[in-house]
Amino acid sequence: MTEQTSRGLIDSSNFVAKEDLINLVDTYMDRKFDEEIARIEERGGIQIFQELLGVDFRAGLASDDDFEERIAAYGTNKREEKELDTFCELCWDALGDKILRILLVMGTLSLIIGATLEDHPEYAWIEGFAILMAVFIVVMVTSTNNYLKQKKFAELKSIHKNRALMTVMRDGEFKSLHPSDILVGDIVKLVQGDIIPADGILIKAERLQTNESSLTGENDNVEKEGHEECLKRLKEFLKKGTRAEGDHAKREIPSPVVISGTSVVEGSGIMAAIAVGIYSKEGRITDLAEQDDEMTPLEIKLENLADRISGLGLGAGAFVVLVLWLRFFIELGTGNNEWSTGDSITDLIYAVIVGITVIAVAIPEGLPLAVTISLAYSVRKMQTDQNLVKRLHACETMGGADCICSDKTGTLTQNLMEVQRYSVDGNLIDSSKLKGVLDKHPDYFSFLKDAICLTTAARIEDEKEIGSKTELAMIKLLLTVGHGDYMKVRQDFVKDTLVTNPFASKRKRGSTVVRYSEDLARIYVVGASEYLVKSSKKNLTLDASLADIDEDRRHQMKRDIETMAGQGLRTLGIAFKDLTEDDMENLKAVDKSGVPVLEKKGLNLIGIFGIYDPPRPEVPAAIQACKTAQIKVRMVTGDNPITALAIARSIGIADDNSIAMIGEDFRKEVGGVVCEECKTELCDCPRNSKNAGDKKVRNDVVGNFENFTKIIGHLDVLARSQPEDKYTLVTGLKQMGSVVAVTGDGTNDAPALKKANVGFAMGIAGTELAKEVADIILLDDNFGSIVKAVKWGRSIYDNIQRFIQFQLTVNVVAVTCAIVGAVTIKQSPLTAVQLLWVNLIMDTFASLALATEAPTDALLTRKPHNISDFIITPRMFKQIFGQAIMQCAILFAMTYAGEYFIPEYGSGKRILYNPRSSDYVRSGRDYYFNGDKDYYDLYNDPDVGPSRMMTFIFNVFVLFQLFNEINSRKLLDELWILSNIVNSWLFIVIWFFTFGIQVIMVEVGSYAMNCHVEGLTVEQWFICVAWGFIPIVWRWVIILIPFKHEIHVDDKPSSSHLASNIHKGSQSLKRHMTSNYNP
The missing domain is CATH 2.70.150.10 (Calcium-transporting ATPase, cytoplasmic transduction domain A)
Known part of the structure; x- marks a missing residue:
C-alpha cells in the first residue's frame, strides 16, 4: 500500500x-x-x-x-482522569454522617425554640446557634482535610500513571511518542x-x-x-x-x-x-473498576473498635434520654412540676440534645481522621527517606512485617561490578595479572574479545555507564587490557548477526549467533558458570586450541567456581560453538523450558569470570537493625549457592547454621504452589472474584506445607532463584501467618510483589511492571530504606494507639459524667456545646498532635505487632481506666460539692458566693437532688447568667484532657513522659494552641459556651492548671499497678505444630542440602 x-x-x-x-x-x-x-x-x-x-x-x-x-x-x-470532588461536595459528604445530621436538626430546633419560646429569647438562641456552629466547624475541618488528602494523592497517582515513551512508526520512521498519543x-x-x-x-x-x-x-x-x-x-x-x-x-x-x-x-x-x-x-x-478504595487492615480494625464503642454510646444516649424524660413525667404526675408550653417542650428537647451529645462524644469519629492524618504525614516523610508510597495500606502493614525477602544485586550490594578473578584452562588468575597473560596469548584473546563484544549490549558513553552492570564489568575488563573498540566489533557484525537470544533469568543464559563467512557461523553463549561447564564438551586453552574436558579438568573447573564463589564472587561462564548444517537448520529451536537448543550442549568453554559486587556499606547495620526488630531477612538471588551464602554471611543475613538452597530444589521439596481447593498446580479455578461467578476463587498454597515448615527455619538464602521460586517462598511464608515484604526489580518479579503483604520495587533498576504492581517504590534501590519503612510503619501503629488511649479516656469520662449528672440532677456537668467543643479537640487537634509523632530508633528494638492483635493493649487499658476513674472522682466531687472548696474571687452582681461560706463559689447545679430548682432561675437571669462553678468544672475537664494528651505520647509505662518532645514541635505548637483556644472559649464564650459571663479570674486559672496537672502525677501511680501481659496465640491450625516441625527438620535438612549441592 x-x-x-x-x-x-x-x-x-x-x-x-x-x-x-x-x-x-x-x-x-x-x-x-x-x-x-x-x-x-x-x-x-x-x-x-x-x-x-x-x-x-x-x-x-x-x-x-x-x-x-x-x-x-x-x-x-488519553485517559480520562476522575474529577476531584469539589470542596462543596466534600462538605456534603461530611454531612452524610448521621450524628452530624441529627445535631443539625436538634441545633435548628434549639435555635427556634430559644428564639421564640424561652423566657429570655435575646440570649436563649445562643445555645442552638453554638451547636450549629460546632457542626459547621467539624464539617469544615473534615472537608478541608479530605480536600488536601485528595489533592496530594491525586498528584502521587498522576506520577505513577506516567509511562515511558513508546517507539512508534510515523512517516516511515520509528519515533518516540507518549502512550497517550x-x-x-x-x-x-x-x-x-x-x-x-x-x-x-x-x-x-x-x-x-x-x-x-x-x-x-x-x-x-x-x-x-x-x-x-x-x-x-x-x-x-x-x-x-x-x-x-x-x-x-x-x-x-x-x-x-x-x-x-x-x-x-x-x-x-x-x-x-x-x-x-x-x-x-x-x-x-x-x-x-472505578470504585471506592478498599479499607486498609488498620482501618478495618479501627472500624470494628468504633462500632463496638458506638453501640455502647447509643445505649448510653438512649438511657440518658429515657431517664430525663421519665423523671420529667414523674415530676409532672406528682405535681412537682407544671406543664408550661415553652419550658416543658424545652426540657424535653434538652433531654434529647443531651442524649445525642452523649452519643456524639461516645462515638470515636476521630479515629478515621487520625489514621488519615498519620498516613498522609508519614507518606510525605517517607518520601524523604527514599520510600515512595503507592498504596496506603503498605505504610501500616510494614509495621507488622516479620519477614523480608530481598534481592541481592543493587539492593544489598552496590551493583558496581568488576571482574576480580578469571579461570581459564585450569588457571585461576587475579584481574591485576590478567592483562599480562592475555597480551601473551593474542589468539586466545581474540576469541574472548569477540565473545564479550557480541553477547553484551552495555556501553560507556561520555563516562556514563549504560546497560547491565554485569555486562559493564566485562566491558571494563576489555578497557583494562587496552581494548576499547568493542563498539566497532559490534558494528562490524551488525549485518552478520543471525539470531540474538537476550539473557533471561529463567534460563540463566543469553546467546548470539553470527556469521563469519559462508562456511562459518558461530554461537557465543554467556551465562551461569555451572550451567556452561555442564553444557561444554571442550575448553579453549591459552594457545587457542581446543581440549577435551575430562573428569579431572571438569572437577578443576568446579573447584575454581567454588573458590571464587566462596570469596563472594559471582561466577559467569562464556563459551562458543561453531555451527554445523544441522545446527543452522535449528537456529530458533527451543526445548520445553524455552531454552534454545544450541545453548545446551556441545559448547567450548572460553573461561569463567569471577565478578565482585561489593555490599552497600550501610547494609550490615540495617540487617542488624532487622534482627533487633525481630524481622527475619532472607536473600533471594540468581547467584550460585556458595557465592550467595558467602555474601549473606558477610553482611549478617546468614550464620554457620544457615543453609542456601537452589530455587528449583526448594520448589520441588515444598511441592511448588498449588490450588488450595484442587491440590494441583494447574486448574480451572478463577484467579479473581470478577471472573469467578459461582466458582470459588483460587487460593495458592504450597504443595507440601509440612516440608516447608521444616525447611524454612534455617533457609536464609534462595540461590539460582527464578520468579516462581520467589513466589513459592512468599506463598509459604504467608501461609505460616507471616507478614511478608518482598523486593523486586524485574518484570518477572511482579507475581511475588503482588502476592506479598508489601511489595518494594526498585526505583532505579525496576521495570515499569514491577513499579506498577509494587506498594512502595525504593527511590534509591537501597535495603536501608526498607528498614526506614519498617520504622515508619511501626510509628503509624503507635501513633494510632496513642490517639486511641487519649480519646477513649475522654469518652469514658465525658459519657460517665453525662449519664450520672442527668440521672441525679437532670443536668450534665458538661453541656452539649461544651461536649461538642471537647469532641472537636479530639477529632482534630489531638489527632494532629498525636498522629504525627516522628519515629525513633527505639521502635526497632521491639517485635512486630501481630496482624490479629487487639489494638488496645493491657497497658493502654490500665491507663485509660486508671485516668478515667481519677478524673470522674474529681469532677463528681466538684459537681456535687464544689461550692465547699472551689474558691471565688471578686465582686459584682454576677459574682455569687456560697451563702454558707463567703470564700467559695455558689452552687451551679440547676436542680437539687429532689428536683427543686437550685441555680436554674439564676442561669436565666440576664444579670447573672451561667455558673462560675460549672465553668470551673468545664475548664478543669478540658485541662485534664490536655495534660493527659502529654501522657498519651507514651504507651509502654515509660517514667519520663517528655522524652523526645523537643523533636515533636508540631505537638508542642498544637498543645499550646489548644490551650489558647480554651482560654478564649472560657473568657469570651459566655452563653455560647455556657461559661460565666466574666470567665474565670487569674487565681482560678492557676488553680485549674494545678488540677489539670494531676493526670501527670497520677500516671506514675498507675504505672505501679501490675498487669498480666497476654501473649497472642495465632488461631491458624498450622501454627500449633510449626515450631516443632522447624526444630525437627532443620538439622537433617541442613545436612541434606549441604551434601546434595553440586555446582
Whole structure:
C-alpha cells in the first residue's frame, strides 16, 4: 500500500467498526484454542488490516494527516482522569454522617425554640446557634482535610500513571511518542519491559512473551507470535492430529493479539494498534473498576473498635434520654412540676440534645481522621527517606512485617561490578595479572574479545555507564587490557548477526549467533558458570586450541567456581560453538523450558569470570537493625549457592547454621504452589472474584506445607532463584501467618510483589511492571530504606494507639459524667456545646498532635505487632481506666460539692458566693437532688447568667484532657513522659494552641459556651492548671499497678505444630542440602 493509498483511506466510511475490533480482542480473552486467529483469517488475513485500519504497515501513519476522522471513529488513548470532588461536595459528604445530621436538626430546633419560646429569647438562641456552629466547624475541618488528602494523592497517582515513551512508526520512521498519543492504526515497537499501550495485532515477533496476570490473575508468561507465524504453527499442530483438552488448549498455539496494560516479559515485536483508550481492554476494565478504595487492615480494625464503642454510646444516649424524660413525667404526675408550653417542650428537647451529645462524644469519629492524618504525614516523610508510597495500606502493614525477602544485586550490594578473578584452562588468575597473560596469548584473546563484544549490549558513553552492570564489568575488563573498540566489533557484525537470544533469568543464559563467512557461523553463549561447564564438551586453552574436558579438568573447573564463589564472587561462564548444517537448520529451536537448543550442549568453554559486587556499606547495620526488630531477612538471588551464602554471611543475613538452597530444589521439596481447593498446580479455578461467578476463587498454597515448615527455619538464602521460586517462598511464608515484604526489580518479579503483604520495587533498576504492581517504590534501590519503612510503619501503629488511649479516656469520662449528672440532677456537668467543643479537640487537634509523632530508633528494638492483635493493649487499658476513674472522682466531687472548696474571687452582681461560706463559689447545679430548682432561675437571669462553678468544672475537664494528651505520647509505662518532645514541635505548637483556644472559649464564650459571663479570674486559672496537672502525677501511680501481659496465640491450625516441625527438620535438612549441592 502506498502512502497515497493510505491517505486515501482516511474517510471514516472505510474504517472497520470499532465494535468489530473490540470483539476480536474479546474473542482472544475468551479463547479456547485458536478463535481469534480464525477471526482474522475470516477477515482476509493480517494484510487486509492495512485497508481496514487505513495504514501502511511499512510506513505507519503520516504525521501530517488530519486525525480527526480517525479519533472520531476509534477514540484516543488519553485517559480520562476522575474529577476531584469539589470542596462543596466534600462538605456534603461530611454531612452524610448521621450524628452530624441529627445535631443539625436538634441545633435548628434549639435555635427556634430559644428564639421564640424561652423566657429570655435575646440570649436563649445562643445555645442552638453554638451547636450549629460546632457542626459547621467539624464539617469544615473534615472537608478541608479530605480536600488536601485528595489533592496530594491525586498528584502521587498522576506520577505513577506516567509511562515511558513508546517507539512508534510515523512517516516511515520509528519515533518516540507518549502512550497517550497512540492512535488506532499506529505501528508500535514492543521490547522487553514495556507496558503495552493499546490492544493490538502482532505483525511480527521475536521470542515475544507477555505477562497477563494483571488481567487474568494467571502468573504464567504467554507466548506471542506474528499472525503469519501463528497460522503456520497452527497448521503444523493440526497436521499432528492431536489437541490438548480443557484449559491447556488455549496455550497450545501462540496468539498474535496483545492486550493493553499487560507487559512484555521477553523478546520484541511490532504490532498494529486496534483499540485505544476507553475502548481498549485495559480502558474498559478501568471503567468497570472505578470504585471506592478498599479499607486498609488498620482501618478495618479501627472500624470494628468504633462500632463496638458506638453501640455502647447509643445505649448510653438512649438511657440518658429515657431517664430525663421519665423523671420529667414523674415530676409532672406528682405535681412537682407544671406543664408550661415553652419550658416543658424545652426540657424535653434538652433531654434529647443531651442524649445525642452523649452519643456524639461516645462515638470515636476521630479515629478515621487520625489514621488519615498519620498516613498522609508519614507518606510525605517517607518520601524523604527514599520510600515512595503507592498504596496506603503498605505504610501500616510494614509495621507488622516479620519477614523480608530481598534481592541481592543493587539492593544489598552496590551493583558496581568488576571482574576480580578469571579461570581459564585450569588457571585461576587475579584481574591485576590478567592483562599480562592475555597480551601473551593474542589468539586466545581474540576469541574472548569477540565473545564479550557480541553477547553484551552495555556501553560507556561520555563516562556514563549504560546497560547491565554485569555486562559493564566485562566491558571494563576489555578497557583494562587496552581494548576499547568493542563498539566497532559490534558494528562490524551488525549485518552478520543471525539470531540474538537476550539473557533471561529463567534460563540463566543469553546467546548470539553470527556469521563469519559462508562456511562459518558461530554461537557465543554467556551465562551461569555451572550451567556452561555442564553444557561444554571442550575448553579453549591459552594457545587457542581446543581440549577435551575430562573428569579431572571438569572437577578443576568446579573447584575454581567454588573458590571464587566462596570469596563472594559471582561466577559467569562464556563459551562458543561453531555451527554445523544441522545446527543452522535449528537456529530458533527451543526445548520445553524455552531454552534454545544450541545453548545446551556441545559448547567450548572460553573461561569463567569471577565478578565482585561489593555490599552497600550501610547494609550490615540495617540487617542488624532487622534482627533487633525481630524481622527475619532472607536473600533471594540468581547467584550460585556458595557465592550467595558467602555474601549473606558477610553482611549478617546468614550464620554457620544457615543453609542456601537452589530455587528449583526448594520448589520441588515444598511441592511448588498449588490450588488450595484442587491440590494441583494447574486448574480451572478463577484467579479473581470478577471472573469467578459461582466458582470459588483460587487460593495458592504450597504443595507440601509440612516440608516447608521444616525447611524454612534455617533457609536464609534462595540461590539460582527464578520468579516462581520467589513466589513459592512468599506463598509459604504467608501461609505460616507471616507478614511478608518482598523486593523486586524485574518484570518477572511482579507475581511475588503482588502476592506479598508489601511489595518494594526498585526505583532505579525496576521495570515499569514491577513499579506498577509494587506498594512502595525504593527511590534509591537501597535495603536501608526498607528498614526506614519498617520504622515508619511501626510509628503509624503507635501513633494510632496513642490517639486511641487519649480519646477513649475522654469518652469514658465525658459519657460517665453525662449519664450520672442527668440521672441525679437532670443536668450534665458538661453541656452539649461544651461536649461538642471537647469532641472537636479530639477529632482534630489531638489527632494532629498525636498522629504525627516522628519515629525513633527505639521502635526497632521491639517485635512486630501481630496482624490479629487487639489494638488496645493491657497497658493502654490500665491507663485509660486508671485516668478515667481519677478524673470522674474529681469532677463528681466538684459537681456535687464544689461550692465547699472551689474558691471565688471578686465582686459584682454576677459574682455569687456560697451563702454558707463567703470564700467559695455558689452552687451551679440547676436542680437539687429532689428536683427543686437550685441555680436554674439564676442561669436565666440576664444579670447573672451561667455558673462560675460549672465553668470551673468545664475548664478543669478540658485541662485534664490536655495534660493527659502529654501522657498519651507514651504507651509502654515509660517514667519520663517528655522524652523526645523537643523533636515533636508540631505537638508542642498544637498543645499550646489548644490551650489558647480554651482560654478564649472560657473568657469570651459566655452563653455560647455556657461559661460565666466574666470567665474565670487569674487565681482560678492557676488553680485549674494545678488540677489539670494531676493526670501527670497520677500516671506514675498507675504505672505501679501490675498487669498480666497476654501473649497472642495465632488461631491458624498450622501454627500449633510449626515450631516443632522447624526444630525437627532443620538439622537433617541442613545436612541434606549441604551434601546434595553440586555446582
